[in-house]
Amino acid sequence: MLHHSYRKNVPDTYLPCLKRLWLGLLLMALAPLSIADSDLPNIGDSASTELSQAKEIELGRVLLTEIRRGLPVSNDPELVQYVQALGTRIVSGSLESNFPFTFLLVENPSINAFAMPGGIIAINSGLLTLTTQESELASVIAHEIAHVTQRHIARNLENAKSFNVVSALTFLGAILASIYNVDLGQAALMTSQAGLQQATLAYSRAFEQEADRIGMQLMVSAGIDPYGMPQFFKRMHKYTQLNHGKLPEFLRTHPLTLARITESEARARQYRGSYAFNSIDYNYARARTLALSTPHTELIEHYRAKGRTPGGLSDVEHYTYALALSRAGRHEQGLRHLEEITVNADNRLTVRLADAQIRLAMGQTATDALEALDRIYPGSLPVTYYLAMSLIKEDRAQRALEKLDQLSRVQVQNPLIDKMTAKAASKAQMPWRSHESLGNFYAAHGQYDIAMEQVQLALQSPGIDASSKARIEARGIQLRQLEQQREQFK
Secondary structure, three states, X not given: OOOOOOOOXXXXXXXXXXXXXXXXXXXXXXOOOOOOOOOOOOOOOHHHHOOOHHHHHHHHHHHHHHHHHHOOEOOOHHHHHHHHHHHHHHHOOOOOOOOOOEEEEEOOOOOOEXXXXXXXXXXXXXXXXXXXXXXXXXXXXXXXXXXXXXOHHHHHHHHOOOOOHHHHHHHHHHXXXXXXXXXXXXXXXXXXXXXXXXXXXXXXXXXXXXXXXXXXXXXXXXXXXXXHHHXXXXXXXXXXXXXXXXXXXXXXXXXXXXXXXXXXXXXXXXXXXXXXXXXHHHHHHHHHHHHHHOOHHHHHHHHHHHHOOOOOOOHHHHHHHHHHHHHOOOHHHHHHHHHOOOOOOOOHHHHHHHHHHHXXXXXXXXXXXXXXXXXXXXXXXXXXXXXXXXXXXOOXXXXXXXXHHHHHHHOOOOHHHHHHHHHHHHHOOOHHHHHHHHHHHHHHOOOHHHHHHHHHHHHOOOOOOHHHHHHXXXXXXXXXXXXXXXXXXX
8 A cells, every 4th residue: 555755834823822722611610511311331421510512612713713723724616525524524423512523624634633622523634644544534533523422521621620720731731732742742741740641642541442332322322333443443553553653643542452353343332233344435535635646746656657567557547647637737638538437427526626626727727627517516615626626717706606606505614725715706896795815714723913914905895895894893802812712811
């Protein structure tokens, strides 16, 4: 199997801000919130009286902007949609899915995933390329979802409540530090009390057992093969052995034992029925991740050699090869490899999007093909994104805005759509709308100072109507409040 070697640097500058925000929100009045009864196994919910779901969701909203600001979150429309769709499918089986879950793909080759308060689940691109079946990837996402629905993070905070604020603050900042910079995380934790570290850094065995159990229930409810979970555990165990006992980042906070693997296998055997172990969407998402994160010269050499073998290239390999060739500027060759793929109902969207993307990279347009896809897949993020791009190239920016607005009405705010909307509005001679959308984009990444500059530019734009002005002024007030909240805890 071809492994990518590309690594995107992860800045550590976001950590102090995360510490301040954690402290500020934890010091708010934490009103109790009753939790609906559930017949899912539960080891207790003492945290419900300490950190209400409402406050946890509020905390999650703030953390989401900081994660986007400090980590290399993928902005590839197809991968964004795939990860969100898979996560949404899994969480739909939860009886406790009261959180507005957001699923992110972080461009980092290390094997890791994490959950944050309020329903934020992030997986590294390295996890997507390490797994070989969708059920394996789904098992990790389901496990992290269970950490959220069972409020394990809130319970960890409850365990630490006897410590002083400084110790708790050090720990909370160290959580994200340890995820992407082990040395930094350990240094931060050394300044806290040992008991706090033991109680809160790693999920306890009881929490892991509960997350495994409930995560597997979620997989089964979503029609995903439960054996994907023990299969992933075995893969991680083998990975550790091949790397001379060096633990991947995921296992630093999710301890893996042989007993845990055995328990997972026994639990999977209890389920009867027909479940999906893999999907075409996963195969192409994994291939796309590989194509976008591996040096294209390495991929081209690999697939050129494999194409000469008797078996030749599979459809998915032709797709990966086509993307690599396009990244190298060899667009025509890339299109020829897409033509080698047998197109059917399962892969039509992915292959046609790749064709459109390559043609756009060549300076062409693909409006007719994308509009046809839009009729078949209404509300698709990548279809709308590339359709808007093509329409803008044809000087049909107003039509692009209409399509982007349609998508915004059925999806939560998405920074990708904000940025494309800004471009379309600028081309449509609507500067106030362009600056407003750019402001939303920067605000989604926690860059409130730049966002407020865009608000001021929007308000100063010629031709702005009264309704837009009132809306943008209200947004400016909201942004100032968010910035003041951050400044308060510097």
